[in-house]
Amino acid sequence: MTTEGLEDVVATTSRICDLDGKLGKLTYYGIDIHDLARHSSFEETAYLLWHGVLPTKAQLAEVEQQLRANRALPSRIIDLMHLLPSSTTPMDVLRTTVSALVAFDDDLSDKSTAANERRAIRLTSALPTIIMTWNSIREKRNPVEPLQTGTHAANMLYMLTGKEPDAYTARALDVALILHADHELNASTFAARVTAGTKADMYASVVAAISALSGPLHGGANEQVIRMLLRIGEVRNVEPYLEDALARKERIMGFGHRVYRTEDPRATHLRAMSQELGERTGDSRWYEMSRAIEEYIKGHKGLNANVDFYSASVYYMMGIPIDLDTPIFASSRISGWTAHILEQYANNRLIRPRADYVGAKITEYVPVEQRG
């Protein structure tokens, strides 16, 4: 029997992330996402995903230090970015430069777990630098050097503007990164594991993941959500816009999920953040439109907002350029991807499902001269 889109197919065992779509429960190594969002940091959550336990104080300090120490990019990666047309999308730049980073790995032949854990740290540190360096290059500004201090989130905001972010915004992005860090066998993580399952290296596996994340049915939806909010413009336009869109059978980005049949627990936090950011910035339009869309779609289609819905207005109110939304998702999900790649390597079997053949019956080969 076939299951289109592998819905509900259990494709592997994993200790990393547990997801209950009926109850709306999400845990990383048994720790509730709500607790992580309230109390953890992105760095601590990444450690948890890589090692399966929360770090001691010393281990946390060490991973924070390693993540800071690896922020700078090889200068030739920056040279490579200068060669790209300024219209290249940030996701395409991310995919291309992560692929090129393999050439700067000191010893690719070292396939030990320790070497792959070091690669996970290097890749996690590199992603925000790539994204923000590209943002400067395409705007014909000098890239801002990464800070040697501060969190993954604060450094990302600093590299965007050249100014240290206020504590509230840095923490809000930190929480968003925690919420996006892992999500079981989503399409990009599955792509990473399929690639790692062939014993391809970590760079190749992450490139596969970035490529899968970029599509609008997955991580690319957050960018489409904010474009929709901009098109709608104000709360009173929500209803006619959605009526039209649904009549045309359009999908409303940021709604629906393959696994959740109830509220996505990450959306609960992002909704509250969107409201709070609206109040702080004195412009609640984006939050209010989002609430109106959510109510309409819930009422008319029975669909819940997913992680991409409220993250869109959150990032917009932080002043993040729209097409950096999905790369920012990637700069969190890299922790989950690399954790899954490490888990795949540790207990590997090639991932190779079958297809139910529904094509033509055996047919005789007709040489081209006789085909008319």
Ligand SMILES: CC(=O)SCCNC(=O)CCNC(=O)[C@H](O)C(C)(C)COP(=O)(O)OP(=O)(O)OC[C@H]1O[C@@H](n2cnc3c(N)ncnc32)[C@H](O)[C@@H]1OP(=O)(O)O
């Ligand atoms: C981080 C993430 O990846 S979260 C997901 C981000 N993606 C989006 O927000 C894109 C919009 N959402 C969607 O396209 C889908 O809900 C997906 C891709 C997330 C999940 O899709 P699936 O599990 O394959 O559900 P499927 O596509 O079979 O949809 C089931 C039904 O709900 C409808 N539906 C699902 N999502 C939506 C939506 N966002 N807007 C309108 N209708 C929708 C479908 O049209 C379909 O209706 P039908 O049976 O009448 O044809």
Ligand SMILES: O=C([O-])CC(=O)C(=O)O
């Ligand atoms: O799990 C999924 O299919 C999509 C998702 O929410 C994520 O990757 O965060």
